[in-house]
Amino acid sequence: IFVDTVGPADKYQEKLKKIFPGIEVTVKPKADSLFPVVSAASICAKVARDRVVKGWKFLEDLGENDSDYGSGYPNGQSTKDLNLLYCSRPEALSLYWELVGYTE
Template sequence: MRKKTICGIDEAGRGPVIGPMVVAGVWVDEEGEKLLRDMGVKDSKKHTAKKREELSEKIREMFFHNFIVVQPEDIDALRQAMSLNELEIHIFAKVGGSRRADVYYIDSADVDEERFGQDFLKKLGFETEVVSKHEADVKYPVVSAASIVAKVERDRKLEEIRREIEPELGIPLGSGYPSDERTRLFIKKWIEKFGDVPPHTRQSWKTVQKIKADMKQQKLF
């Protein structure tokens, strides 16, 4: 009898103004799901960076997985044609479609969980069961596993970006999130020095527009 295949999909880096978004999928059977529980897999945010890296290595060694890194310039281009939720569904479906599963567990970015699941299923292009929930990365170990793989890959990419651009200013880049004062200051200082935003910046983000507008306003006085 064929074992039931379960796929969990999640993202890391949806909101940052600097750096890519990573969407990851992990495929397991019911025995694999139990193994994830036994390994102590839970939402990536509840693990230390060191623990996430250890778990990510184990998950990638033990289970079929796939991830897509969506670069800032691609996010900007796609945002011209679709909302951020639609973009996420588009990438979720590309990851999920790389191997069929009997059930897909996905972390809903939409306030309407059911709508997010239905939109994902349409993009997927074949009939299957979809469970779309808020905080799926907390509720389902297979989504927790995907969140860990995505988060570790996103952190690695951000570290590469730091090594590339921080020496140009000699100040920390920060987390890349709009709420991080260090990140906003880095963007401002980069514009002051080079006349444009740093590489790997999502230029469609309101944060960038606000920083530019504030700097322009300051020049008037």
């Protein structure tokens, strides 16, 4: 198993080895640039995520912004603009804005 991580690789690797005993687990930052299989999985995940986001029906009325909310990633400008437009966060947007310097 190859895992891409932004956190402590050793900690995640040990945890996964306990969950999957007998299976070789490799956890590395930037694994998508180190292992072709992780690169392929990353592309597949992005395509699937983009399809879900494109067809997402928000519970909230977004008015004119109903189709221009970007990728949903916190660092995307359209996503930032949409989030700042509303006092409350639409239910599908990330709760972890501190990653890009925006906090409530």
